[in-house]
Amino acid sequence: MLFFCLGLSALYGQTKLSDGSQQISPLTREYVYPTRIVWTNGHIVRGENLLVPGNGQANLTNDNIVILKNNDTEQSGILLDFGKERNGALELVTGMWGGGNGAKNVRIRFGESVSEAMSDIGEKGATNDHALRDFNMQLPWLGKNQTGESGFRFVRIDFLDKNAELHLREVRMISTYRDIPYLGSFKSSDERLNNIWEVGAYTVHLNMQDYLWDAIKRDRLVWVGDLHPEVATINTVFGFNDVVPKSLDLAKISTPLPGWMCGISTYSMWWVVLHHDWYMAHGDKKYLTEQKPYLQGLVRQIVGKVKNGKEQMDGTRFLDWPSSEDSLAVHAGIQAMTIMALERAASLAQILEDSETMDLCTSTVAAMRKYKPRHNNSKQAAALLAISGLMDEKKAYDDVLKVGGAKNFSTFYGYYMLEAMAKAGKYKEAMDIISQYWGAMLDLGATSFWEDFNIEWINNASPIDQLVPPGKVDIHGDFGAYCYKGFRHSFAHGWASGPTSWLSEHVLGIKVAEPGGKAYYVRPHLGNLTFAEGTFPTKYGVIRVKHTKDKNGKVKSEIYAPSEVTILR
Structure with a gap:
């Protein structure tokens, strides 16, 4: 009988603990x-x-x-x-x-x-x-x-x-x-974009293990800032999955205040943004209420590092690796991140009926908006400044983001560069960047997206699925920097999945409009595409859309949504 019970436990992924309880693997x-x-x-x-x-x-x-x-x-x-x-x-x-x-x-x-x-x-x-x-x-x-x-x-x-x-x-x-269905989907007249959407979804799916990791080879860890593009992809493709709150809770439990998550001030700010995005999509008031004491303390910690409207964060000052040596860009990015985090914290505090925290956030943001830091021609900084409203989005695009095309993009902050381009109305140009930059990894044999990528690496590079012939460049072993030099470089990094959620939000046009996913915008932008169709998961079921452009350039949309969901045009 004991043998039979052990067999069942192995079959169903259960582990009997000493106290008689069981842990059931989600894998x-x-x-x-x-x-x-x-x-x-x-x-x-x-x-x-x-x-x-x-x-x-x-x-x-x-x-x-x-x-x-x-x-x-x-x-x-x-x-x-x-x-x-x-x-x-x-x-x-x-x-x-x-x-x-x-x-x-x-x-x-x-x-x-x-x-x-x-x-x-x-x-x-x-x-x-x-x-x-x-x-x-x-x-x-x-x-x-x-x-x-x-x-x-x-x-x-x-x-x-x-x-x-x-x-x-x-x-x-x-x-x-995790054996979970792909509820979201994307299909358009551009097969390359379709493939990129799918590979981004798959990259995040790979990293949905016991926790939401950044990568499955190196950095099998919960890096909170890196979670933001991953969670956007999860909301787009899979809908609710407990790997997200489980990972957010791990970060909180592992970081008693006054610590910064992962030692990085912006990563604690991303934790706030993530909770805002998660509540908008799923509306779990009970879970949000559990965050209230930590959120209150974290807000006060962040506000305490703002002097005369300027951020003065301690800990590791970090946006992404390619921008890490540019102190002016990092400062501008942190200024924007602080505003974005406090604005979302104010929204959460209002939901939690915490007027004191809400007022603290709004007054600090008002002071911070009077100061305009320099972007120093950094695409990372310009993107955050545009998204936060500290810089005119069209100027950010013209002066910084469009310069050199895909040059100086990064797989992590490329997502925010695309978001800033969308805010400037440059949807076609953003799709061109997605095709050129993320598509180049597919051209080199990638089946998941990489920790970092420089468009200049492609010159004379050998695909990753072949022995490198004499005279060719080893795209894996010969490049990389910081913590990802050579073969240490991860080739399945969830933070690189940004195009998946971006294409669903801006091309299909589907974006949550009210907390709890009760209403969604459907405002498509096809650029040069002749059609785009797909699905988007909500807590009430799947939204289905199909957008078709006629010979005059007018887009006709067919939209189906669950009865509980209001569609806003």
Whole structure:
């Protein structure tokens, strides 16, 4: 009976705790088999059998066996492609080799690119930080073994024992993810934009693990500022998911005041903005009320760092990495962020019937709006200044955002640059940037969006799903800066998903208008598109829209919404 109960617990993802309670995992495990052999070395027999899905079970018939054979001087190895980036572990199923039944030794190397899977630790920034991706392990005779988790698409397996054979029956990934429906959708006359929308959604889905991570290889952590584009994508694609409040609560519990979340003042401000956006979409008054004491204390902490209308935040002063060395831009961005956070805090305080906090926010914002900091030609700073209303949005576009096109965009703050462009009415131009900048990652073989990307990297670059030929640039190993140098660079970073929510909000035109998702605007902007259609999740059901442009350029819209939702045009 005990065996049966343990079996059920494993089947349903439950863990029995010492106090008798249970934790139920929200995650699903799926077996995924490789789709392609990229490279081999040494003596390998019937390697193509690894591409055939199996049943994960060793057996006595020793059928479908792949043999890796080493002599005294040569090691055999194989590099496998699992088709797309995933979060997961690796399972290897073995057969019956001769010469004794002892364990065999292999080296496993995961990679988000082919070149990373072929690298050694320390080479071009290759690392085992956050998740092991380069390690040795033992395999049993006639059995199987599993690795730990990481984010990867490619796996290199090297057989280490001299003068020996390794019999492999299967190599498969155990992909771990939340099995949830994609309620939101986007389809238009531009297939490239459609693909970008889907890849952004998938990138965030990968990072919806036990908590909402920033990345599945490196930075498997809850970075609060990075959550903002991710939560916008979740609201757009999945609707309510408990990974968001769970992650926001973790940040709060982990950061007693007067600390800053993640040590960064703006990240505590993003926590305020996130709660505002979450309440607008889902209207959970009980959950919002639970935040009241912390929100009150945080507001007073933020206001205490404002002197004569100017922010003077301590802690780490940070917007994103590419802008981090420009102190003038960072100051301008923090000034704008402080205003945005306090305005949203005032809105939340009004809902919570906290007039004292609301008045403190509004009076501080009024003083801060009298001061106009310099953007220093930073696209990050100009975007926040335009969004917050500290700078005319058309001037921000003309003077800063349009200069150089996609040059000096970033995968994180590119979202806010797009938002500022929309505020200036530059929808077509924003779609062109999305196609050029995010689309370039797809051209290079990406199946999820990256921690950072510079449009100038594409010159003579080799795709990530190929061995880098002589004379070509390694887009993964040869670039990067700050904390993401070379192969340490994450290729599945949720903060890069901005185009997904942007396309739904500004092209489909769907944006929440009243707290709790009781009303939505539908105001499409097609640019050069001939049609755009899609769905958007609300707490009452899905909004469906289809916008079609006639030969005269007039847009006709078909809109369906749940009866509880008011549509505003």
